[in-house]
Amino acid sequence: MLHLQRQVDAQLRKQPTSDLVRTVQVRELLLGHLQHGRVQPIPGLLTYLRENTADTAIHFRPYEEWALLAVSEEFYPLIKQISRFEAGSQPAEAARQYGLLPQDGLFEAATHRVAAREDTLRRAIQQAHFLPEDSTFLQLFVSLLKMREQPTTPAGSTPEVKAFLGQYPDTEYASFLRLFVQPEARPSRFSYGLDFHSGTSILTGNLPTYFRTGANLGHGFELGWDRYQLYLRNYIGLGSVREDFAYRGDWRQGLKVNYFVPEASVGYMVYKSSRLRLTPFAGFSAFFIAPANSQKDNPDNALDMSFRHPLTAGVNLDIKLWQTESYGPTMHETGSWMLKLRAGVRQGQARHHAIFNGSIIYLDLGIGGFGRMMKRVAQ
Numbered sequence: 001m002l003h004l005q006r007q008v009d010a011q012l013r014k015q016p017t018s019d020l021v022r023t024v025q026v027r028e029l030l031l032g033h034l035q036h037g038r039v040q041p042i043p044g045l046l047t048y049l050r051e052n053t054a055d056t057a058i059h060f061r062p063y064e065e066w067a068l069l070a071v072s073e074e075f076y077p078l079i080k081q082i083s084r085f086e087a088g089s090q091p092a093e094a095a096r097q098y099g100l101l102p103q104d105g106l107f108e109a110a111t112h113r114v115a116a117r118e119d120t121l122r123r124a125i126q127q128a129h130f131l132p133e134d135s136t137f138l139q140l141f142v143s144l145l146k147m148r149e150q151p152t153t154p155a156g157s158t159p160e161v162k163a164f165l166g167q168y169p170d171t172e173y174a175s176f177l178r179l180f181v182q183p184e185a186r187p188s189r190f191s192y193g194l195d196f197h198s199g200t201s202i203l204t205g206n207l208p209t210y211f212r213t214g215a216n217l218g219h220g221f222e223l224g225w226d227r228y229q230l231y232l233r234n235y236i237g238l239g240s241v242r243e244d245f246a247y248r249g250d251w252r253q254g255l256k257v258n259y260f261v262p263e264a265s266v267g268y269m270v271y272k273s274s275r276l277r278l279t280p281f282a283g284f285s286a287f288f289i290a291p292a293n294s295q296k297d298n299p300d301n302a303l304d305m306s307f308r309h310p311l312t313a314g315v316n317l318d319i320k321l322w323q324t325e326s327y328g329p330t331m332h333e334t335g336s337w338m339l340k341l342r343a344g345v346r347q348g349q350a351r352h353h354a355i356f357n358g359s360i361i362y363l364d365l366g367i368g369g370f371g372r373m374m375k376r377v378a379q
Contacts (some may be wrong), residue, residue, distance in 0.1 A: 019057040020100060023049065026059070027106055030068065034109040039117070042072035058097035060106075067110035067145055070138075071117060073124050078141075079134050083172035107148075114145040137173040140164055187334060187372040191224035195340050195368025201237050201259065205358020207348075210245050211257065211289065214238040216362060222370075227269040229279055231316075235261040235362060238292070247353055249303045256292040261285055261346060261360065263312055277318040277338075285312040287348045287360060305356065307348030314344025314362075324371070335371030342366070 026045050033041050046068065049059045060068070062085060069078040114121065125138045140160050165174055197220065201213045220233035237259030241251050265283025272278075288306040291298075319339040326333040347359040 019053040022053055023057065023059045024102060027102065027104055031104055031106050031109055034071070034106075034113050037113065037116070039072045039113065042068055043074055046074075058101070061098055061101060064107045064110070066141075067107055067114065070121065070141060070145060071110050071113045073121065075125065075128060075130070075138055079130075079138065079173075082137075082141075082176055085176065111145045111148045114142060118142060118146055133168045133171055133173065136164060136168070137171075140177075187374055189226050191222075191370065191372045193222040193224075193338075193368050193370040195220050195222075195338070195366045197340065197342065197364040197366025197368075199342075199362060199364030199366075201235075201360050201362040203358055203360055206355055207358035207360075208242070210242055210251070210356070212240050212242045213259070213360075214240075216259070216364070218364065218366075220366075220368070222368075227272070229267040229269065229281070229316075231263065231265045231267060231281060231283070233263045233265075235259070235263070235364075237261070237360075237362075239289075247303075247305055247356060251303060255300060257289050258292045259287070259289055259360065261287050261312075261362070263346075265312060265314075267316060275320050277316070277320075279316040279318070280314070281316060281344075282311070282313040284310045285346050286310065287346050306351050308351055309347045312344055312346040314342060317341040318370075321367075324369070326371075332374040333371050334374055335369060338368055338370050340364075340366045340368050 026049050030042060030045055033039070033045075046065075049057075053059070059065075062081075066078060066082065069075070069081070121142050122139060125135055125142070128135070130138065143160055161177055165177060168174055196218070198215060198217050201216055202208075203211055203213055214237065216235050216237035218233060218235040220231060222232070223230045239257050239259060241253055241255040241257060244253050245251050263283060263285035265281045265285070267279040267281030269277055269279045286306070287310075288304060290304045291300040293300050317340075319341070321337045321339055324333075324335045324337065326335070342364045343362070345359055345361045348357065
């Protein structure tokens, strides 16, 4: 230990010997040892920091120290720390000091060395005189650190975790696993989605006398709260003028037109199963027809026909195609891709001439993503 202290002090002789400087320097030494496969100096460096810095100094993030203890076979301090650790119990000053620690890859280097020494670590655990629950947890902890080095599936889905929770459900280790590895979570009440769709539309009343409809394209957003859904959608239909007529200008036969039907509606999910969701909806929409012309100087651009009675109604049928799961450092999202069938009607009467009245009925098929954030259940 004396040799180690002299080594570290020699490297610090030209620097202010604050706790943070000592911590950074020792972390650099630890990182170098790990990268070269040397784990024997780790316990001594950890002891050096404890003995040569203030009791309130923070040297490592909790998971960094746990990985260092595991890779250097310091199993007794490891299980003592984990069994006593409580998330959220650290004071604000500790959280501030965590932010001052460098992002130097120390944890990644430790997990890499755990993966390289896996067999050695497991033999050391088996040969030590631990209680069954301690030994089982340490074997599991080695597996979890290895998975951080070679991630293939979320750690919480491993059979080892589930088996441990089933065998030792009331231990401090079980609480640790539920909190950090397999937290109990439930979907948020808030949901969101995005879809793209295409289909066809039918005009009723006097409108088909003057207009011919074709395909339509569109996209939509949806926001949900429990079974309630808010839909924000826009349809652009393709069509043409069927015969000449006058409406605030001359509409000639064969003129290409677009139908625009933006919509805001509210739905309630009346049926929900593992594969299907049925949601009637009602709301407000605009409806207007304009020439499909992008030339600024074209006289047809002055033509447009808008409609009164902004009510719309219909039904959505969503069919789940496959489930999705997304994991991040601080979030977990569950969702699905959906095949979306939508039928609706929008009544309309032209604002400036009563003869142009009827409705537009649309039927669309689309595909969209739907998701909810998973919220951790308080322990």
